Amino acid sequence: MTKGLKFIDVFCIASGAMISSGIFVLPGLAFSLIGPAMIVSYLIAGMLALIGVLSVVELATAMPKAGGDYYFLTRSLGPLVGTVSGLLSWFALSLKTAFAIFGLAEVIYLLSGERVPLFATAVPVTVVFAMLNIRGAEAAARFEVFLVAMLFLLLGGYFFLGLPNLQASHFQPFLAEGGGYRSILSTAGFVFVSFGGLLKTATIAEEVRNPRRNIPAGFIAATLAITLLYVLLLFVTVGVLPAEQLSSSFTPIADTARLLFGGWGYAAITLAAVLAFVTTANAGIMSASRYPLALGRDKLLPPFVAKVNKDGEPVVAIILTSIVILTSLLLDIEKLVKAASAVVISSYILSAAAVMVMRRSGLTNYRPTFRVPFCPWLPLFGIVCFSLLILDMGLAAVEISLGFAGCGVLIYFFYGRKRANMEYALLHIVEGLTNKQLTNDSLEKELYGVLHHRDELVHDDFDEILKTALAIDLEPGAGRKELLDVVSRSLEEGLAHTADEIKARFVEREEQGSCVLTPFVAIPHIICDGEKLFKIMLVRSREGLEFEEGVMVKAFFVIAGSRDMRHLHLKALAAIAHIVQHPEFEKRWTTAKNEAQLKDILLLSERVRM
Numbered sequence: 001m002t003k004g005l006k007f008i009d010v011f012c013i014a015s016g017a018m019i020s021s022g023i024f025v026l027p028g029l030a031f032s033l034i035g036p037a038m039i040v041s042y043l044i045a046g047m048l049a050l051i052g053v054l055s056v057v058e059l060a061t062a063m064p065k066a067g068g069d070y071y072f073l074t075r076s077l078g079p080l081v082g083t084v085s086g087l088l089s090w091f092a093l094s095l096k097t098a099f100a101i102f103g104l105a106e107v108i109y110l111l112s113g114e115r116v117p118l119f120a121t122a123v124p125v126t127v128v129f130a131m132l133n134i135r136g137a138e139a140a141a142r143f144e145v146f147l148v149a150m151l152f153l154l155l156g157g158y159f160f161l162g163l164p165n166l167q168a169s170h171f172q173p174f175l176a177e178g179g180g181y182r183s184i185l186s187t188a189g190f191v192f193v194s195f196g197g198l199l200k201t202a203t204i205a206e207e208v209r210n211p212r213r214n215i216p217a218g219f220i221a222a223t224l225a226i227t228l229l230y231v232l233l234l235f236v237t238v239g240v241l242p243a244e245q246l247s248s249s250f251t252p253i254a255d256t257a258r259l260l261f262g263g264w265g266y267a268a269i270t271l272a273a274v275l276a277f278v279t280t281a282n283a284g285i286m287s288a289s290r291y292p293l294a295l296g297r298d299k300l301l302p303p304f305v306a307k308v309n310k311d312g313e314p315v316v317a318i319i320l321t322s323i324v325i326l327t328s329l330l331l332d333i334e335k336l337v338k339a340a341s342a343v344v345i346s347s348y349i350l351s352a353a354a355v356m357v358m359r360r361s362g363l364t365n366y367r368p369t370f371r372v373p374f375c376p377w378l379p380l381f382g383i384v385c386f387s388l389l390i391l392d393m394g395l396a397a398v399e400i401s402l403g404f405a406g407c408g409v410l411i412y413f414f415y416g417r418k419r420a421n422m423e424y425a426l427l428h429i430v431e432g433l434t435n436k437q438l439t440n441d442s443l444e445k446e447l448y449g450v451l452h453h454r455d456e457l458v459h460d461d462f463d464e465i466l467k468t469a470l471a472i473d474l475e476p477g478a479g480r481k482e483l484l485d486v487v488s489r490s491l492e493e494g495l496a497h498t499a500d501e502i503k504a505r506f507v508e509r510e511e512q513g514s515c516v517l518t519p520f521v522a523i524p525h526i527i528c529d530g531e532k533l534f535k536i537m538l539v540r541s542r543e544g545l546e547f548e549e550g551v552m553v554k555a556f557f558v559i560a561g562s563r564d565m566r567h568l569h570l571k572a573l574a575a576i577a578h579i580v581q582h583p584e585f586e587k588r589w590t591t592a593k594n595e596a597q598l599k600d601i602l603l604l605s606e607r608v609r610m
Contacts, residue, residue, distance in 0.1 A: 003456075005208045010218025011225075012148040014201040016279030017287065018226045019151055020100040022194025024253050024273040027234055030191050032247040034183050035176035039234045041187035042194070046227030048389070049195035051382040052348030053223050054372045055355045057216045060202045062358070062368035063447070064211040064454050067294025068202030068287075069347050069354075074298065075443060076354035076361075076425045083300045083416055084408035085350055090291035091328075091404050092343035093203075094321055096193060097284025098328035099340065101125055104277035106250065107270060122329055129285045130322040134313050147279045152229075154272035158253070159232045162260055166239030182392065189389035193341040194230065198223060201283075203290035211454055212369040285325070289317040300416035339400035342390055346401060349386045352379035361425035362432070364588055364597040365447035365604065444597060451604050460609040461568055462575045466602050471538035471595035480547055483539065487524070487558050490537060495560060496530040502560070514548060520589075521580045522547050523573065525559035534561035534568050538598050540589065555580070555589050579605040 005013070030038035059072040069089055074082025105121035132143065175184070198219060208214050233253065237246065241256045249255050254273060258266035293314040296306030309315050356376050358366050372378055390398065423443040431438040451457075459467075470490055474483060488503040495502060505526040509515070516522045537558040544552030557576050561569045579585060579602055588601050 003207055003209045003211075005204065005214070006210075007214045007218050008145055009142075010201060010208055010214050011222050012145045012279075013204065013283050013286070014198055014218060014222035015226055016144050016148045016151070016276075017096075017201065017283035018195055018198065018222070018280075019148075019155075019229070019276045020096075020103065020194075020280035022191060023230055023233060024276055025099075025103050025106075025250055026191055026194060027237060028246055028249040028252045030187050031238070031243070031252070033176070033190070034187050035173065035243070036171045036238045037175040037184055038187055038191070039231060039238065041184050042191055042230045042234060043227065044184070044188040045192045045195060046223065046230065048188070048382065048385055049192070049198060049348075050220070050223045050227070051378060052351065052386065053198045053219050054370075055348070055351040055379055055382070056198065056202050057219050057370050058355055058368045058372050059351060059358070060205045060215045060219075061212060061370045061454075062366055063450055064205035064208060064215065065294070065450060066203065066206040066290045066297075068205060068290065069351050070203075070291055070294050072354050073350050074422065074424065075446070076357045077350065078424045078426055079298070079300060079416060079420050079422055080409070080412050081350065082298075083295065083412040084405050085347060086291050086295050086300070087408040087411065088343045088401065088404050089347050090288055090321070091324065092340045092347070093284055093288035093291070094324040095328050095340040096344075097281055097288060098325045099193070100277045100280035100284065101325065102329060104274060104281070107273055107277070110251070111270070118329065119326075122326060125281060126285075126322050126325055129282050130318050132282065133286050133289065133318050134309065134315055135311075144279055144282055147275050147282075151272055151275045151279065154268055154275070155229060155233060158257060158269060158272070159236055162236040162240055162256065165260055166236065168239075170239050170241075170243065185388065186392035189341060189345065189392050191341075192345055192389060195223070195226070195344075201287065203287040203294075216370040285318060285321055288324075289314055289321040292317040292320055298416075298422065299419040300412065302415075339404075342398060342401045343404070345386045345390055349383050352382045352386075355379050357425050357429065361428040362591045362593070363425060363428060363444060363447065364592045365444050365451060365600055366425075367447075367451060367584075367604065441594065441596060444600065448600055448604065455604075455606075457604070458609060459603075460571075462572050463603055463609070465534060465536055465568075465572075466599055469536045469538060469599065471598045472540070473595065474539060474541045474545065476543060478541065479545060483541075483545060483547075483556065487537060487539065487556075491535055491558075491560055494535050495528050495533055497528055502526070502528070516548055516551055516553060517577065518580060519551055520553065520586050521555045521557070521576075522553045523557045523559065523576060525561075525569070525573070527569075528560050528562055530562045531564050532562065534565040535559070536572060538595070538602075540592075540598060542590070554586075575605075575607055576602075578607045582606065 027038065030041060034041065056069065060068065063072055063075065065071040067086065070082055070086030073085045101122050104125060105118045108116050108121045109118065201219060205211055205215060237252055237256045240260060241252060245255060246252055254266055254269040257269035292301055292305045295301040296303055305316050305320065306314065307316050355372055356379055359375065423439050425443065427438045472486065474486065484503050484506055487506065488499040491502055492499045505528070506524055509526050510524065515524045539556035539558060541554050544554050547553040559569060559572055582605065589598065592598050592601060
């Protein structure tokens with residue numbers, strides 16, 4: 001899949017996926033539950049979404065792959081959890097997209113004088129956006145940027161023109177009679193679906209250019225911008241529209257605009273609502289279709305689901321997603337909202353758990369460019385809050401979610417388990433606790449490939465030599481003599497010297513000047529006879545080796561080369577000096593499980609390659 005999405009694309013896809021029925025339809029339902037305090041519920045939902053999205057951002061920068069949270073959860077918690085979560089997220093995002101199409105159909109139904117039925121609008125709209133996405137993600141993203149820009153312009157005008165017309169009496173009482181702290185929280189859970197678009201954006205991480213920067217910047221900026229926008233729009237809506245009208249309205253923003261500005265205001269906000277529904281439908285089909293694509297790649301669904309066209313677009317997955325969306329329109333709207341919210345919240349819970357598992361696993365090639373602050377406390381806080389939201393949403397939402405989860409379990413046990421055999425981070429934790437061999441480094445190798453693609457690494461001469469370099473762990477208790485013995489014997493075959501000659505040259509070189517670069521790193525290096533000879537050897541002493549008096553070195557980069565390879569010798573010294581300055585180097589070197597992981601530390605290093 002091509003990497004063509006920039007920061008503005010990520011921001012607009014996330015924003016467009018959020019601005020939808022959650023603000024154009026839901027405020028009336030939320031107001032009927034708790035009154036003006038629904039503004040606080042939207043703010044709480046936005047802040048919790050931000051906490052949840054921090055975990056998603058960390059995982060997405062470490063593993064920018066199609067499938068988003070499905071991919072993260074499969075590689076952290078295992079294929080069973082991944083299958084269930086992937087199917088749940090696919091259905092949830094399809095439900096949210098269906099909710100947007102429902103809103104669009106409702107607008108057309110009203111504008112037509114109640115003559116155009118729901119499916120007469122829903123079917124062609126779904127087909128059009130499916131065809132647009134089959135043409136390519138970049139084309140869909142360009143369309144999304146234009147629509148979101150128009151949307152912000154119209155909604156910004158609504159706020160600034162409506163602000164002078166607020167009536168303070170509309171905010172009294174702030175909390176409806178019989179409401180309380182718990183009702184504000186339960187309403188926050190009810191409207192949480194308004195922020196479900198954030199989860200969508202993670203599914204297209206594989207198609208983001210420079211994901212190290214654009215994923216965290218796009219996700220966080222969109223979350224903050226949309227939370228602020230929602231609060232400002234609701235502040236004007238509550239302050240202008242009478243409570244009786246607001247509590248029974250399915251188009252509260254448009255009704256407020258008609259009250260303020262007459263027919264042209266209603267028309268402008270109706271246009272904004274149509275744009276919002278269109279952006280959500282477009283982004284929804286784009287993002288939701290990546291779940292079956294990822295499941296098909298991992299053989300947890302039939303492989304034909306993962307088939308792509310010549311432009312790399314998942315045609316089968318897009319068609320299947322469109323069918324799920326149209327089928328979802330047959331559900332009751334309130335249950336539709338609650339089920340989608342419950343699944344989205346569950347995905348945030350699992351993503352927070354995945355961050356803690358990935359960090360605890362000690363995987364060398366788990367290298368996010370953004371890290372959740374105050375870990376594990378902030379993810380744990382998010383898990384508790386999200387769990388309370390689900391409990392407050394009622395039994396119906398939980399039952400629907402469990403029904404989908406049950407389908408996922410059946411699909412895994414009767415289909416996926418027989419065909420997919422994958423390693424995951426939780427096994428590494430269990431392995432460390434039980435001292436049993438449960439892994440074979442396949443996950444480390446997979447993450448190596450992901451990082452190589454993420455950073456678009458182009459290997460230089462130093463990297464090519466590292467690929468065939470010998471890496472060893474010294475035996476416990478080994479000293480300087482044992483180090484030189486191991487190095488000399490290992491290099492003897494590739495050089496024009498005996499082991500004793502090589503050892504003597506290392507001793508002579510050390511007498512001329514120290515090879516210790518830092519208290520942790522030493523670079524013993526010699527010039528040998530011959531032509532076109534160059535060898536690098538990586539040696540680790542887990543407990544530290546006193547290479548010089550008072551200096552316990554744990555990382556040795558041994559270099560031996562002929563004089564005509566002096567340029568490569570200097571390049572290797574410069575590369576190593578740069579690599580060991582990374583703040584994570586010592587931790588990665590110490591915790592690497594084997595020699596292959598020691599080489600990965602260097603091959604995936606952040607340095608200028610020439």
